[in-house]
Amino acid sequence: MGVPMPRRWLGLVAVSLGVALIVVDLTIVNVLLAPVIEDLGIDSTEAQWVQESYAIVFAALLLLAGRLSDLYGARRVFLLGLAVFGATSLGAGLAPDGGTLILARFVQGVGGAMILPSSLALVNAAFTGRERGQAFAVWGSTIGAAAAVGPLLGGWLADFSWRWAFGLNIPAVALIALAARLCLPASPRSRGRVDAPSAALSAAGLGLLAFALVEGRTYGWLASVEPLTVGGVTWGGGPSPVLVALVAASAALAVFWRRQSALRRRGAEPLMDVGLFALPSFRNGNAVTLVVGLGEFGIVAVLPLWLQFTLGYSAFEAGLALVALAAGSFVASGAGFSMAATVPPLTQVRLGLGLEAAGLAALGLCAATDSAWWPVAGALFVYGIGVGLATAQVTNVVLAEVPAASAGQGSGIQSASRELGSALGIAVLTTLFFSTLGTSLRDRLTGAGMPDAEAERLSGAVTDSAGAAIPSLADGPGGAEAADAARAAMTTGLQAASYACAGLLLLALAATWSLTPRADGAERKNDPEEGGKNDPEEGEKNGREEGDQRAEPLTAPGNGG
Known part of the structure; x- marks a missing residue:
């Protein structure tokens, strides 16, 4: 393939660091939001869009980015994604106002969407056999470590300037x-084009679904509880915009699926080859990926709140506590x-999920309200080892039988499954955490003799502030007892979230038994150097012409993506 193996490992490090950048940018802004609000003078609506715009656009464009990787080469799309990400990071860092920062975050999501599936396709194409499993170990462990490093980096940079984060x-x-560019081989490319209606349907469906999952707790799942303002237009009552978004997303994705099936039957060029789902490892592996996403990173959304407002850690100290997770993920990379060479990828996935749940x-x-740091760090270390093993090798399992010509599409679908699972997991876990916090605090306060109205007011204040109001409770009458009750209620919320995540990961572990031993990462027949024969459409009555599926290896340095 034109690049010596040692240089490919350096290329793998580059790809993994590229993925680390986009994962860090998903988590770092949560810690930096307070100084951003103070510096730019933005309101709560703008602050929310600074947080969520990146994640929504990122999820919306994953399928399109995967298709572009197949058509134009994964390396080319990866490099273009880096260019977009870098340029918009500059724009975000120099933003003079909230509107400019939000716009930069939107476009930054475009760059992130190009980087993730193309990175998967690059790893899948550049390595074979045992080296593929090792490469995915590095790639997956980087994701786990980056998710933990984001809050730490944000907490540290908050002492200087939020602009340095970009x-x-x-x-x-x-x-x-x-x-x-120097260390990874040029990527195969397929003949074809992008079906514009399919691209629009997938972006609308995935974007609306991501918006609904991310914003459900804020705006209400059924009826509006907060006004939504977009472009000067306010949605202030009636059905929740989240409910409308869920209905619209379901309709768009249903039409998208029907169009992909129809295009495939006609021998045309779908954005997403539904024939890939005929592969058991791909179909069942994506289902497992979705459930894994549900349980893996939801806890990271609520754990820093508990560390800061119950245990009294600073933002930097809370981020430092998460380093144990990153350390465990790096240990998993070495393991x-x-x-x-000896343990199949599917077995590693199962081991990882078991360790995560434990x-x-x-x-x-x-x-507890007075937990020492070391048992928390020990639990996160074990969890991090599990994340490193499961996140890496579930990708290896999902892509094990995907043809080289469809690697970008396969990577885009797998990335979308992961991101939507994570968004759903965060939605479920934050809802559970805050619901438990509010109910537990109200019960504790009324049980101590506080009037119902006052207990309702205090529990609402603590919940709405995500725990930030707890220190100020001590200043009021009976404040010490109220603050202690709030810390105990927040701990109950964290316990409920931890056990729920563990249960979801055990569900994912059970789901891995739907995968067959063929998914254990055996050497694929579709590696570029082995002829690209393992096409899921081969032998089907409605398959396209073979030439439409076969990749064109472009190995000359000037021609490849």
């Missing part, structure tokens, strides 16, 4: 792009290297 991306993007159950057991 400015640091620029030299990183330049180095990653150089390494990827994955040594296990690749770590979260331990976190729930050790959580």
Whole structure:
């Protein structure tokens, strides 16, 4: 394929760091939001869009980005995504007002959507056999570590300037792009085009679904509880915009699926080849990926709140506590290297999910209003090892039988499954956490003799502030007791969230038994150097012409993506 193996490993490091950038940018803004609000003078609506615009656009464009990777080469799309990400990071870092920052975050999501599926396709194409399992171990462990490093980095940068959180991306993007260009082989490309109606339907469906999952707790799942303002237009009552978005997303995705099936039957060019779902490893593996996403990172959304407002950690100290998760993920990377020769990827996925569930159950057991740091760190370390193993190798399992010519599409679908699962998991876990917090606090206050109206007011204040109001409770009459009750209620919420995440991961573990041993990462027949024969459409009555599916290997440095 034109690039020596040692250089491919350097290219893998570059790809993994590129993925780390986009994952960090999903989590770092949560910690930086307070100084952003103070510096730019934005209101709560703008602050929310600074947080969520990136994630929504990111999820909306994953399928389209995967298709572009197949048509134009994964390396080319990866490099273009880096360029977009770097340019918009500069715009965000220099933003003079909230509107400019929100716009930069929207376009930054476009760059992130191009980077993730193309990175998967690059790893899948550049490595074969045992090395593929090792490469995915590095790739997956980086995701787990980056999710934990984001809050730490944000807490540290908050002491200087929030603008550095975006400015640091620029030299990183330049180095990653150089390494990827020099060290990774040019990617195969397929003949074809992008079906514009399919692209619009997928972006609308996935974007609306992501919006609904991310914003359900804020605006209400059925009836509006908060006004939504977009472009000067306010949605202030009646059915929740989240409910409308869910209905519209379901309709758009249903029409999208029907169109892909119809295009395939006619021998045309769908944006998403539904024939890939004929592969058991791909179909069942994506279902497992969705459930894994539900349970994996929801806890990261609520754990820093508990660390800060119950245990009294600073933002930096809360981020530092999550380093144990990152350390466990890196340990899993090293273990994955040594296990690749003897332990099948599917077995590693099961081991990882078991360790994740055990770590979260331990976190729930050790959580208390006066928890020491070391049992929390130990639980997160075990959880991190599980994340590193499961996140890496579930991708290897899902893509094990996907043809090289469809690697971008397969990666886009798998990435979308992961992101939507994570968004749904965060929605479920935050709703459970805050509902438990509010109910538990109200019960504790009324049980101590406080009037119902006052207990309702205080529990609402603590819940609406995500716990930030707890320190101020101590200043009022009977404040010490109220603050202690709030900390105990927040701990109950964390315990409920930890046990729920553990249960979801055990459900994902049970779902892995739907995968067959063929998904254990055996050497695929569709590797570029082996002829690309394993097409899921081969032998089907309605299959397209073979030439439409076969990749065109472009190995000359000047021609490939």
